[in-house]
Amino acid sequence: MTRPRNDTLLRALRREPTEYTPLWLMRQAGRYLPEYCATRSRAGSFLTLCKNPALACEVTLQPLERFPLDAAILFSDILTVPDAMGLGLYFTDGEGPRFERPLRDEAAIRALTAPDPDGPLRYVLDAVAEIRRALSGSVPLIGFSGSPFTLACYMVEGGGSPDFRHLKTMMFARPDLLHRILEVTADAVSAYLNAQISAGAQVVQIFDTWGGMLSPHAYREFSLAYMSRVIAALRREQDGERVPVIVFTKGGGQWLEEIALCGADAVGLDWMTDIADARRRVGDRVALQGNLDPSALFGSEDAIVREANRVLDAFGPHPGHVFNLGHGISRHSEPEKVKILVDAVHRHRHAL
Ligand code: CP3
Numbered sequence: 001m002t003r004p005r006n007d008t009l010l011r012a013l014r015r016e017p018t019e020y021t022p023l024w025l026m027r028q029a030g031r032y033l034p035e036y037c038a039t040r041s042r043a044g045s046f047l048t049l050c051k052n053p054a055l056a057c058e059v060t061l062q063p064l065e066r067f068p069l070d071a072a073i074l075f076s077d078i079l080t081v082p083d084a085m086g087l088g089l090y091f092t093d094g095e096g097p098r099f100e101r102p103l104r105d106e107a108a109i110r111a112l113t114a115p116d117p118d119g120p121l122r123y124v125l126d127a128v129a130e131i132r133r134a135l136s137g138s139v140p141l142i143g144f145s146g147s148p149f150t151l152a153c154y155m156v157e158g159g160g161s162p163d164f165r166h167l168k169t170m171m172f173a174r175p176d177l178l179h180r181i182l183e184v185t186a187d188a189v190s191a192y193l194n195a196q197i198s199a200g201a202q203v204v205q206i207f208d209t210w211g212g213m214l215s216p217h218a219y220r221e222f223s224l225a226y227m228s229r230v231i232a233a234l235r236r237e238q239d240g241e242r243v244p245v246i247v248f249t250k251g252g253g254q255w256l257e258e259i260a261l262c263g264a265d266a267v268g269l270d271w272m273t274d275i276a277d278a279r280r281r282v283g284d285r286v287a288l289q290g291n292l293d294p295s296a297l298f299g300s301e302d303a304i305v306r307e308a309n310r311v312l313d314a315f316g317p318h319p320g321h322v323f324n325l326g327h328g329i330s331r332h333s334e335p336e337k338v339k340i341l342v343d344a345v346h347r348h349r350h351a352l
Contacts, residue, residue: 003241004202006139009070013203013244013266013287015320021312022070023345024142025338027328028063029075033335035062046091050076056127057134064139066335067342071140071203072131074196076124078146078207081188082155084120085112095159102158104166109177114188117195124192125199132200143201145193147208147249148185148230149223155181164210171222178222186226190233197235197243205246205268206230212251212270219255224262231263246289250327253278260285271326276314287320294325297333297341304337305344317350 003010008022030036039059040049049055060075079097083089088100103109115121131141146154154160156167156178170178193204211223227247236243248268252259259267260282269278269290278288296307308323315321323345329338 002137004135004137004140006070009140009322010202010241010244012320012322013246014242015284015287017319020346021315021321021323021348023323023342024069024071024073025063025325025329026073028069028073029059030329031331032329032333032338033062033066046077047089050080051123053123053126053130056123057130060127060131061134063338067339068346069139069342071142072135073142073205074124074128074131074144074201076127076144078144078151078209079154080121080124081115081145081185081192082151084115085155085184085188087155097154098159099155102166103155103181106174106177109180112181112184114184114191117192121192121195125195128196128199128201140202141200142203142205142246143193143196144205144207145189145196145230147206147211147223147247148182148189148226149214150208150210151185151189152178152181152222153210155185164213171218182222182226186229186233190230193230194233194235197238201243202238202241203244203246204234205248206264208247208249208252211249216255219249219252220258223249224255224258227264228262244287246322248289256281266320266322268324269326274314275311275321276316279315279318284320287322288315289322289324291324291326292341294327294330294333297325297329297337301337301340304340308341308344309348312345312348312350 008018011018012022036059043049043055056075060072064072079089090098153164153167156170157164206227208223211219231245244265246266246268247264250270253273256278266287266289271291271293275291292311296304
């Protein structure tokens with residue numbers, strides 16, 4: 001694997017010096033882009049986009065055609081893994097993702113097995129390979145998975161939830177069953193990420209969207225422990241290049257010191273943590289990614305530039321920062337505002 005021509009992201013993740021702070025945006029390919037909505041309506045549904053490698057490739061590239069972003073992220077979803085485990089993923093308008101067969105009874109949980117990524121997830125690997133060809137060495141491609149805990153939330157609940165009552169009931173009433181789900185899912189995620197790396201992903205990110213709703217000891221036991229297990233099982237080199245791993249626990253700011261020890265190269269921050277404090281707390285153990293409030297994109301042009309500079313100045317002139325939003329970009333963001341943000345980050349230079 002040759003390094004991409006723009007390897008700024010890879011260098012920042014290795015905490016090597018860069019000329020400017022590289023950036024990409026969580027959910028950079030999505031409904032705020034009219035061209036995405038056009039492709040999606042042509043395809044018929046979001047899942048068709050995910051399952052068709054040519055369409056997944058097309059929408060992956062859309063934000064890069066508009067903005068000089070420093071990375072592409074595979075267009076897919078974290079819930080493809082439980083779908084491949086037989087839970088039957090579908091999307092309803094306005095309600096988000098649902099599973100036909102949520103994991104509620106012991107027999108189904110005992111029968112759960114990790115899918116061979118080369119089988120029911122082949123379409124994702126084909127998309128990775130197709131995107132790499134289309135990028136033709138311009139910027140690196142980020143692959144991803146959900147964390148075992150975040151996937152378990154959706155698997156047990158059967159969809160999104162304000163309180164994840166079924167998941168939490170299982171956690172307190174039958175922790176053994178939740179551990180069984182997490183073990184199988186951690187194996188599935190490890191195999192899936194390794195397959196993405198073999199297919200061409202040059203960085204991988206683990207999205208732990210729901211770990212932050214746990215108490216500190218529960219976070220350690222049910223989320224962080226399984227992410228550490230996944231990371232330990234990853235093949236971190238491809239063709240002589242290190243494949244950096246980013247972990248992102250939304251709401252995990254209070255546990256940064258521990259997260260920084262899980263084996264990842266970089267830790268993602270939401271916007272509720274001050275990135276200057278975060279840097280002091282993790283020292284030079286990991287790079288940091290984040291942490292602009294996605295709502296800043298609703299502000300005026302001046303406000304966007306000021307807020308971006310605030311994050312960049314707070315991190316300071318040290319290697320090891322990847323600029324990003326603190327969570328996915330809102331569907332209500334305007335592409336013109338995103339352009340202002342990308343240009344502001346690329347223009348910023350640290351005062352010496
Ligand atoms: O960042 C990217 O551009 C890559 C693509 C990506 C998507 N989902 C596309 C998507 C990634 C990395 C994800 C991750 C994901 N999916 C997470 C973790 C990150 C996070 O947001 O916390 C979660 C929890 C999911 C599950 C999921 N998928 C939900 C809850 C929803 C509905 C939310 C919504 O905005 O309606 C999805 C659908 C989804 N995944 C969309 C996109 C672009 C919108 C689908 C559409 O209607 O076109």
